[in-house]
Amino acid sequence: MRKTPMLEVRNLHAHYGQAHILHGIDLDIGEGEILVLVGRNGAGKSTTMKALIGLVPPSAGEITFHNRPIANLPPYAIARHGLGYVPEERRIFTDLTVAENLEVGRQPARGTRPAWTPHRLFALFPNLATMGTRPGGRMSGGEQQMLTIARTLMGNPSLVLLDEPSEGLSPLIVEQMSHAILALKAEGVSILLAEQNLHFAARLADRAAVIETGRIVWTGPIQTLLHDEAVRSAHLAI
Amino acid sequence: MTALLIQLLTGLAGASTLFLVAAGLTVIFGVTRVVNFSHGSLFMLGAYIGWTILSRLPRDPGSFALGVLLTGLATSAIGSAVEMVLLRRIYKAPELLQLLATFGVVLILQDATQAIWGPADLTLPRGPWLRSAVMILGERFPLYDLILIATGPLILGTIWLLFARTRWGTLVRAATLDREMVSALGVDQRRLFTSVFALGAGLAGIGGALVLPQGSANLQMDLSVITDAFVVVVVGGLGSLTGAYLAAVLIGVLQALGIVLLPKATLVVVFVVMACVLIVRPHGLLGRPLTATRTDAAAIAPIRPATPALLWAAAALLVLAIAAPLIVGPFVLSVLTDITIAILFAASLHVLMGPGGMASFGHAAWFGLGAYGTALAVKSLAAPMPLALLLAPIAAGGVALVFGALVVRLSGVYLAMLTLAFAQIVWAVAFQWSDVTGGDNGILGVWPPAWAGPASFYWISLVLCVGGAILLRRALYAPFGFALRASRDSALRAEAIGLNPNALRLAAFTLAGSAAGLAGGLAAYAKGSVFPTTISVGHSVDALVMVLLGGVQTMAGPIIGAIAYTGLFDALLLATGFWRAALGACILAIVLLFPQGIAGGFNRPGVAGSVKRTI
Numbered sequence: 001m002r003k004t005p006m007l008e009v010r011n012l013h014a015h016y017g018q019a020h021i022l023h024g025i026d027l028d029i030g031e032g033e034i035l036v037l038v039g040r041n042g043a044g045k046s047t048t049m050k051a052l053i054g055l056v057p058p059s060a061g062e063i064t065f066h067n068r069p070i071a072n073l074p075p076y077a078i079a080r081h082g083l084g085y086v087p088e089e090r091r092i093f094t095d096l097t098v099a100e101n102l103e104v105g106r107q108p109a110r111g112t113r114p115a116w117t118p119h120r121l122f123a124l125f126p127n128l129a130t131m132g133t134r135p136g137g138r139m140s141g142g143e144q145q146m147l148t149i150a151r152t153l154m155g156n157p158s159l160v161l162l163d164e165p166s167e168g169l170s171p172l173i174v175e176q177m178s179h180a181i182l183a184l185k186a187e188g189v190s191i192l193l194a195e196q197n198l199h200f201a202a203r204l205a206d207r208a209a210v211i212e213t214g215r216i217v218w219t220g221p222i223q224t225l226l227h228d229e230a231v232r233s234a235h236l237a238i
Numbered sequence: 239m240t241a242l243l244i245q246l247l248t249g250l251a252g253a254s255t256l257f258l259v260a261a262g263l264t265v266i267f268g269v270t271r272v273v274n275f276s277h278g279s280l281f282m283l284g285a286y287i288g289w290t291i292l293s294r295l296p297r298d299p300g301s302f303a304l305g306v307l308l309t310g311l312a313t314s315a316i317g318s319a320v321e322m323v324l325l326r327r328i329y330k331a332p333e334l335l336q337l338l339a340t341f342g343v344v345l346i347l348q349d350a351t352q353a354i355w356g357p358a359d360l361t362l363p364r365g366p367w368l369r370s371a372v373m374i375l376g377e378r379f380p381l382y383d384l385i386l387i388a389t390g391p392l393i394l395g396t397i398w399l400l401f402a403r404t405r406w407g408t409l410v411r412a413a414t415l416d417r418e419m420v421s422a423l424g425v426d427q428r429r430l431f432t433s434v435f436a437l438g439a440g441l442a443g444i445g446g447a448l449v450l451p452q453g454s455a456n457l458q459m460d461l462s463v464i465t466d467a468f469v470v471v472v473v474g475g476l477g478s479l480t481g482a483y484l485a486a487v488l489i490g491v492l493q494a495l496g497i498v499l500l501p502k503a504t505l506v507v508v509f510v511v512m513a514c515v516l517i518v519r520p521h522g523l524l525g526r527p528l529t530a531t532r533t534d535a536a537a538i539a540p541i542r543p544a545t546p547a548l549l550w551a552a553a554a555l556l557v558l559a560i561a562a563p564l565i566v567g568p569f570v571l572s573v574l575t576d577i578t579i580a581i582l583f584a585a586s587l588h589v590l591m592g593p594g595g596m597a598s599f600g601h602a603a604w605f606g607l608g609a610y611g612t613a614l615a616v617k618s619l620a621a622p623m624p625l626a627l628l629l630a631p632i633a634a635g636g637v638a639l640v641f642g643a644l645v646v647r648l649s650g651v652y653l654a655m656l657t658l659a660f661a662q663i664v665w666a667v668a669f670q671w672s673d674v675t676g677g678d679n680g681i682l683g684v685w686p687p688a689w690a691g692p693a694s695f696y697w698i699s700l701v702l703c704v705g706g707a708i709l710l711r712r713a714l715y716a717p718f719g720f721a722l723r724a725s726r727d728s729a730l731r732a733e734a735i736g737l738n739p740n741a742l743r744l745a746a747f748t749l750a751g752s753a754a755g756l757a758g759g760l761a762a763y764a765k766g767s768v769f770p771t772t773i774s775v776g777h778s779v780d781a782l783v784m785v786l787l788g789g790v791q792t793m794a795g796p797i798i799g800a801i802a803y804t805g806l807f808d809a810l811l812l813a814t815g816f817w818r819a820a821l822g823a824c825i826l827a828i829v830l831l832f833p834q835g836i837a838g839g840f841n842r843p844g845v846a847g848s849v850k851r852t853i
Contacts, residue, residue, distance in 0.1 A: 074426075104408060
C-alpha cells in the first residue's frame with residue numbers, strides 16, 4: 001500500500017528552552033500520502049511540525065527528506081527543499097494584500113508538477129479570487145486559513161505540514177477545506193495533518209499516528225483507529 | 239515675517255539630511271529589530287568619504303551628484319560588512335546587548351576615522367553653483383538648501399516605490415511583520431537583512447556627504463546626529479518611514495525656528511515636543527505597538543539568593559576594603575574611592591535593567607545631575623558637605639521622577655532611545671548654560687572639608703556606596719522587588735493581581751536615579767570638580783558595560799562588573815593610544831562571548847538558551 005517514504009523521521013528530540021517537548025518521534029510519510037497526527041493539546045503536534053521545518057531546532061535525531069538530511073538546516077533551506085509549513089496561528093502578513101501574501105510565498109517550481117500560480121490557487125480557493133487587493137488583516141478566519149495554505153503552496157512544496165486547519169472554522173468552510181485538501185492529494189502533494197477533529201481527518205487521511213507527551217505511541221490505518229475498540233480505548237480515551 | 243520664512247526653509251533643508259539618517263535607522267529596526275547605534279557613524283563616514291571623493295572631482299553639479307552616490311555605495315558596503323561580521327551573530331541577543339554591541343562599533347569607527355583622516359575638521363572647497371542663491375521675498379536663499387528640501391520627499395518617494403512595487407520590498411514588509419514566517423516560506427533572512435542594512439547604510443552615507451557643502455566632516459557628528467535621529471524615529475514611530483519624515487520636518491523646523499526665537503532653549507524645545515507627542519501617542523506619530531518578534535528568547539532565570547560561600551567572600555572583601563587606607567598609598571586609595579562610586583553607579587543601573595526590565599541608555603544623566611547638584615550647592619550656597627551630598631540624590635531623583643513619569647510606560651527600545659536622548663539634552667544644558675554650569679570649563683574647587691582627608695573621605699564613600707548598594711539589594715528582596723519583577727515578567731498578569739506596573743516602574747526609576755545621583759555627588763567631591771563629560775554617552779555606556787560585565791541577572795554582578803571594569807579601563811588608558819577602539823573591541827568581545835555577563839556565566843544552569851544558532 002505505502003509508496004517509498006519521502007520523509008523519514010528518526011528519534012527526533014526538541015526543547016523549548018529547558019522544557020523537553022519531543023522525546024524521540026519516529027514517522028514516515030510516503031509519496032502522495034496524507035498522514036494525520038492525532039493527540040491532545042500539548043502532546044507535541046505543533047512542536048513536531050516546527051521541528052520539521054526548523055523553527056524549533058531539533059536537539060537530537062534525524063530527519064531525511066527526499067533522501068537528504070535536513071535536521072540542522074535553517075528553515076528557509078528546508079522550505080526550498082520542498083517542505084511547506086502552514087502554522088496553526090495562520091500568521092498572515094496582515095498589512096500585505098492577498099496578492100502580496102502569495103508573492104512572499106513564491107518559490108521556483110521543482111520536479112515535474114506544474115508550478116502553482118495565483119490563478120490556479122484562486123481556482124482551488126474561489127473565496128480568495130475576488131480579494132486580491134484586500135489586506136490580509138481584513139479577512140475572516142476561514143479566508144485567512146485558505147490564504148495561509150495558498151501562500152505555502154506558492155512555494156511548490158512536495159510535502160505540506162498542515163497544523164489544525166479546521167480549528168475554529170464554520171462547518172461550511174471546513175467542508176470547503178476538505179475538498180481543497182483532497183484536490184491537493186489528487187495533485188500528488190503529500191500532507192502531514194495535525195488535527196483534533198477526527199471526523200474531518202477520517203475523510204482525508206490514509207494513516208494516523210497518535211502522539212502522547214512527545215512520543216508516537218501508535219501508527220496504523222485511520223479506519224483501525226476509528227473502529228477498533230481496543231485501539232480506540234487505549235489511545236483516544238473517548 | 240520674512241526672516242521666519244527663511245528660517246523655516248532652512249529647517250526643512252536640515253530635515254532632509256536628518257530624514258536620510260532616520261529613514262535608514264527605522265527601516266533597519268523594522269526588519270531586524272536592532273537599534274543600530276552605529277548608524278550615526280555611517281553618517282560620519284559618509285561625510286569623510288564624501289570629502290575624499292568630492293575634493294578630487296570637478297566642482298560641477300553632475301560630478302557632485304556622482305560623488306554623493308559613490309559615497310552612498312561605499313558606506314553601504316561598510317554597513318553590509320558590519321552586519322555580516324557582527325550583527326548576524328547577535329540577532330537573538332537581548333536588545334540592550336545589541337545596542338551596546340553597535341556602540342562598540344561606534345567607538346572603533348571613531349578611532350579608525352581619526353587615524354585615517356586626522357582630528358581636524360575637513361571642509362569642502364565649494365564650486366560656484368554651491369555658493370549661488372535665489373531671491374525669496376527679497377531675501378537671498380542658498381540654492382543648495384532648496385535642493386536639499388526637495389531631496390527629502392524624493393528619497394521618501396523612491397523608498398516607498400521600492401517597498402510597494404518590488405518583490406524585495408514585499409519581502410521586507412513581510413519580514414517586518416513576522417520574519418520567522420518569512421523564513422519558513424523559503425526566504426533567506428540573512429540576505430534580506432544584509433540588503434536592508436546596505437540600503438540604510440547607503441542612505442546615511444548620502445546624508446553625510448550632503449551636509450558637506452554647508453558644514454564640515456568632524457569627529458563629533460556621529461553622536462550628535464544619532465541623538466537627533468533617535469528622537470526623530472521615536473517621535474515618528476519606530477519602523478514608520480512616513481512618520482520618520484514627518485518627525486524630521488517637525489524637529490528640523492523647530493530647531494531652526496528655536497535658534498531665532500529661543501536661542502538658549504533649542505534643545506529643551508525639542509525635548510518638550512517629544513514629550514508632548516509621546517504623552518498623546520506613546521508609539522509615535524504613525525507608529526504602532528510592536529508585535530513580539532517571535533524569537534524563542536530564553537526565559538529570564540530568577541535571581542537566587544547568594545550562597546553562604548559568596549556571602550563569606552563578600553564579608554572578607556568588605557573587611558579588606560575597610561582596612562585598605564591603613565595599607566595602601568594615596569594613588570591606590572583614590573582608585574579605590576572611584577571603585578566604590580562605580581559600584582553604586584552600576585548597582586543603581588542594575589536595579590533598572592535587571593529587576594526593573596527597563597533598558598536605560600542614559601544613566602549618566604542621573605549621575606551628572608547629582609554631581610552638578612552637589613557642585614552648585616557648594617559653589618552658590620556654600621553648603622557644607624553633608625547637605626551638598628544630600629542634595630545630590632534629591633536633585634537626581636526629583637528629575638528622574640518627572641522624566642520617569644513620562645517614559646516608564648514605554649517598552650524596551652523606546653525607553654533606551656529616550657533615556658539616551660534625555661542624557662544628551664542634560665549634557666547639552668551643562669555644556670551650553672555656561673553662566674551656571676561653567677560650560678566646558680566645568681565647576682572647580684569642590685573639595686571635601688578639612689576634617690575629611692583622603693582616608694576619611696574614602697570611608698565615607700565606602701559607607702554610602704556599599705551601604706547604598708546593600709539597601710538597593712534589600713529593596714529587591716522586599717515585596718517591592720518581587721512586585722517589580724512580576725511586572726517585568728508580565729505587566730498584564732501583575733495588573734490582574736492588583737499591582738500597578740507603571741507606578742512600580744516609576745518608583746524603581748526614581749530610586750535608581752537617586753542612587754546614581756548620590757554616586758555623582760560623591761564623584762564631585764572625589765575629583766574636586768565636575769565637567770559635562772560626566773553626562774556623556776560614554777559615561778552611560780561605562781555603567782552599562784559594568785552591569786553587563788557582571789551579568790544582569792545576578793545581584794553580585796554590578797559589583798564584580800564595577801571592580802573589573804574600573805581596573806580594565808585604567809589598564810587600557812595606560813596601555814594604548816587607541817583606547818576607544820580597544821574599549822569597543824572589549825565590548826564586542828563581551829557581547830559575543832558572554833551574552834549572560836561574566837558573573838552570569840558562572841550560575842548558568844545546564845545548557846541555558848544562549849545564542850545557539852543565529853539565523
